[in-house]
Amino acid sequence: MTSRRVVFVVGSGRSGTSTMAGTLRTLGLHVPQPEVVADATNPKGFGEPRWVVDLHTELLARSNVQVSDGRPRAWLDTGTTSGDHATRERVTTWLEEQLEVGAELVIKDPRASWFLGLWRAAADRCDATSSYVTMLRPVTEVVGSKQTYYGQMGAGSDQGAITRTAAWINMMLHTERATRGQQRAFVRYGDLLDDWTQPVFALGEKFDLNGVKTAMAVDIAEVHRFIDPSLRRVTMTWADIGVPDRLRELADETWQALDQLATDDTAKTQEWCDQLRVAYSAQYAEAEAFAHSTVVAQRRTAAAAARREAAERRGGSGAERIPHAVRAMVPPAARQRLRKAIGRERRPDQGPA
Template sequence: MTQTGAAASGPRRLLLVAGSGRSGTSVLASTLQMLGAHIPGPEVLPDETNPKGFGESQWVVDFHDRLLRRSNVRVTDARPQAWFDAGRMSTLERVREELSTWLAEQYADDVREVVIKDPRLAWFLGLWRSAALRHGVEQSYVVMLRPPTEVVGSKQKYYNATLGETGRMASWVNAMLHTERATRGGRRAFVHYHDLLDDWTRPVYALGERLGIESVRSASATKIRRVHDLIDPSLHRVRTTWDDLDVPKGLRELADETWEQLVVLADQDLESPSLHASLDDLRARYTQYYEEAEAIAQSSVLAAARQKRKPTDGSKPDPAPVPPATGLSHRLRRAVRPRGRSDRR
């Protein structure tokens, strides 16, 4: 792909689209692509969970997936410790060199603005930052925001049920708090999913001005019409509320407070020390909350591990005495089964 006009003559830019899966990242990435930015191909093919396309480079997905497997981290990992485990991959020079080499190749043929979007991206933002710095590429972050109840409801509807509502909500809190921290201090913007569907021109053009995205600022009428054809308010199919979810009170409070603080960042454009301190406090509280739950559930974890282990004499293991499809041990065993493609997003 080549870029023409102002977009082809400006500085090289890297636009990193982050946020939880099912929060509108695909729609935004595809919008930027239609307006003239470049998503490296080949792209991940559409499927029944996202029929209009993911806006993702297959190379990027495979690269991130390989690093997560080596880190023993899931895309939807709710463990605060998982950020440190995944982060170790970013310190390996061979990994840094692999990404750096690939990124440099994407700016051939007059490409000036590259868009990277993948639900796994947040785990490796530091790695991408390093690659961009090596090549003098300007980097910006766009974080998509959708109410956590709708994110969880959408994942429950479209993805395999390897995680329940509580696990998915914990994953959302963990992901959003650490994504905020990883992008803090960089050139960033927050975009509401609902605003994108209601009238995409307002948030996208504001994004173009804030981050200096020339492909947005110089988009032709033909490209704009293509985006109008892409974005349909009917995409807002899931409208889950707290009344529809069974989530512990403590986790619900953490999710609500996290959402409220992120909305302040998005709506008031407020990057203040006091707001950052509140988000840091939320991240510390979530870590404590998770570690307490982990300690309480230790017996269930050990029971699940014992049942998974096969006897040395070749006999079949006795079934564990847990209620069918309800006990924590059951959910833990299901979590280690092979996952379908959609559940890995």
């Protein structure tokens, strides 16, 4: 019986995950169909199963977590959501169906890192070996690419850059922790573009992927056509991205630790990642404390808006429920005194009642 294998391509979006998934697919691994359709942000395709993307989108919504979420506690929320029996059975059933189509699967979705425990358990139930490829790309290029292709966030470009930089740190450090102790590899996006044969064939040996190890010349030629060095269309530095010094320093050190994992996945480097994860959580908690007044104000504003909407759904004020023809019979002076009494006095720029 052919051994079953599931390769999960994980890491932050815009890190080369689509290029890796597309390469493995071209060499013979099966991407469950249908796939997400290519668009201007990724013209060569995403390599993402539509079912997987829809599932993750649903689970993130139930968890109140964003795809790029900077909150350390978001991992607890997604873990709770994906831990119910019905969800586990649902994923296991789908994965079993896909493994009947192809014994070696590649599953890629930037949202997948939030639910690796769910997928690992499903693969175990299907008697399949799980492997993880984490794509590495400098944080400035990732954030710059997201700014370019996904637009700005918040009040301005700096706010968007800060949010995305924090989310990158959170995503990458927790992905490292979630895959620790598993069959895994870290691949630099730059290495993939420079000479894809070296990292990809190394993966084939490390993960014992029959599709990669027995690739035909025609498949290799197809990958050469698929991978275009110009895919690295965004190359930004901190000079192009405005973030606070402390966050930039933490992001830089996180990149250094992850980059080292590509060639030195040892306990010492993993401990470095643990220290960075603790430092990030502390820095995020401090930022939350600074912003507490803003959060409280936003909650009050949202609560007031909800009360207004509830009043409108109940039919509005008593005056608004009185037919216009009847209200028109009330003298203007009396209407003005009545509005003033109930706190609904019209401004000078408003029209007549």
